[in-house]
Amino acid sequence: SAVISQKPSRDICQRGTSLTIQCQVDSQVTMMFWYRQQPGQSLTLIATANQGSEATYESGFVIDKFPISRPNLTFSTLTVSNMSPEDSSIYLCSVEDQEGAGGNTIYFGEGSWLTVV
Amino acid sequence: SQELEQSPQSLIVQEGKNLTINCTSSKTLYGLYWYKQKYGEGLIFLMMLQKGGEEKSHEKITAKLDEKKQQSSLHITASQPSHAGIYLCGADDYSGAGSYQLTFGKGTKLSVIP
DSSP states (O other), X not given: OOOEEEEOSEEEEOTTOOEEEEEEESSOOSEEEEEEEOTTSOOEXXXXXXXXXXXXXXTTOOTTTSOEEEEETTEEEEXXXXXXXXXXXXXXXXXXXXXXXXXXXXXXXXXXEEEEO | OOOEEXXXXXXXXXXXXXXXXEEEESSOOSEEEEEEEOTTSOEEEEEEEOSTXXXXXXXXXXXXXXXXXXXXXXXXXXXXXXXXXXXXXXXXXXXXXXXXXXXXXXXXXXXXXX
């Protein structure tokens, strides 16, 4: 199993600033994902954080706006750059852990609820 | 806080068989989401349900939300190997300025045997 610590849990940010969200896992995991969800909408995958290489971004998300670091197999950060009110959302990190014959299990951080004013 | 109980934890079915996955909430749901994940690919959004009694279908997958908005089921008809993966229910609890929380079930691992 994997336990994820995500922070900050909540922040109110000024327009134009940047904020970095951290995701720490208590075990080494290969796959780490960053999502966001706005009220009334589904989770949207921002990118897959790859250890030792650049993140893989989904359509509509770019590295300049959402730079991601993955320095090792237990840690990743997502930065939301030059924030606007449209970036107000919950940002969520998730890992997929291979658990042998039992298959894979998905784990989530507790989310970071950002409000941009 | 809201909790989502998802069952079964895992499921192995023969190709062509129907199956159902359930998701039960401890509180009335504001929005219920169904997702699917294949290894290494991230979650794929399947359907969202908000109204009591609501039912939505996409290809061979149907999702329902009960009238009390505390239980949802995902039904796959005539399963295929492409349906294999982890199915996850999620809910959001948004009370305006007060709080916004996301909750997820533990997932159901589906294997489809040809």
